[in-house]
Amino acid sequence: MNYPPPLMRLGIYGRRRFSLWLPLFLLWPVAAALAIVLAPLVLLAALVLRPLVWGKLALLSGPMFFGVLCALRGLEVNLNLGSRVLLMSFK
Amino acid sequence: MGDNQKRILDLLAEKKISVDEAQRLLSLTEPGKDTGTQGPEESAGSKDKPRYFRVQVQPEAGSGKESVNVRIPMALIRAGIKLTSLIPAHASDEVNEALKEKGVDFDVRNLKPEDFDELVAALTDLEVDVRGGREKVHIYVE
Numbered sequence: 001m002n003y004p005p006p007l008m009r010l011g012i013y014g015r016r017r018f019s020l021w022l023p024l025f026l027l028w029p030v031a032a033a034l035a036i037v038l039a040p041l042v043l044l045a046a047l048v049l050r051p052l053v054w055g056k057l058a059l060l061s062g063p064m065f066f067g068v069l070c071a072l073r074g075l076e077v078n079l080n081l082g083s084r085v086l087l088m089s090f091k
Numbered sequence: 092m093g094d095n096q097k098r099i100l101d102l103l104a105e106k107k108i109s110v111d112e113a114q115r116l117l118s119l120t121e122p123g124k125d126t127g128t129q130g131p132e133e134s135a136g137s138k139d140k141p142r143y144f145r146v147q148v149q150p151e152a153g154s155g156k157e158s159v160n161v162r163i164p165m166a167l168i169r170a171g172i173k174l175t176s177l178i179p180a181h182a183s184d185e186v187n188e189a190l191k192e193k194g195v196d197f198d199v200r201n202l203k204p205e206d207f208d209e210l211v212a213a214l215t216d217l218e219v220d221v222r223g224g225r226e227k228v229h230i231y232v233e
Binding site for chain 2: 054056057060061064067068070071072073074075076077078079080081082
């Protein structure tokens with residue numbers, strides 16, 4: 001089953017070392033609760049906007065956004081700027 | 092006989108391609124031939140699907156330039172392609188026009204997740220190495 005990344009790592013390594021593990025898994029229950037609360041409003045918006053192209057957008061954007069979130073697992077960006085190294089990764 | 096071979100013979104029967112061309116194309120579709128030109132489906136079956144798209148930019152030793160190392164999950168690219176289906180038609184037209192201005196004749200509405208799977212299967216053996224100036228660019232899938 002697909003699930004969003006539970007951890008995000010941010011790091012800046014230079015003269016000062018800074019490394020942060022963000023516990024994203026703490027955010028997901030809040031986001032899920034928010035999505036449930038907003039779902040009726042989104043459905044209503046989709047119905048109202050049905051004649052326009054934005055109806056489909058309103059209805060599908062949620063699941064697609066969730067798909068992108070789940071797909072973030074494994075993304076890693078590592079920039080070495082000479083004096084500093086920037087690191088971002090999703091676990 | 093595979094679909095590709097039948098298609099080639101049909102094209103020959105319709106005189107859309109010459110005998111030489113048909114022979115060349117048939118030789119490329121022969122299974123088990125070590126030409127490295129197997130179809131994407133056959134390649135995908137013989138190897139694991141790549142999971143990550145990697146881009147590495149490394150400076151030449153001693154140049155002191157920046158280096159970049161990016162690992163993008165294939166699932167993220169697939170999700171991005173799915174997102175293109177949400178682009179309204181008029182916005183797609185604008186994107187297409189902008190691409191055309193840059194010399195890219197491509198219709199973003201033709202971008203489909205099924206095509207991406209085929210592309211990923213074909214990318215299995217991709218490895219691009221560019222050495223130019225003071226940097227070395229390495230693009231590959233893993």
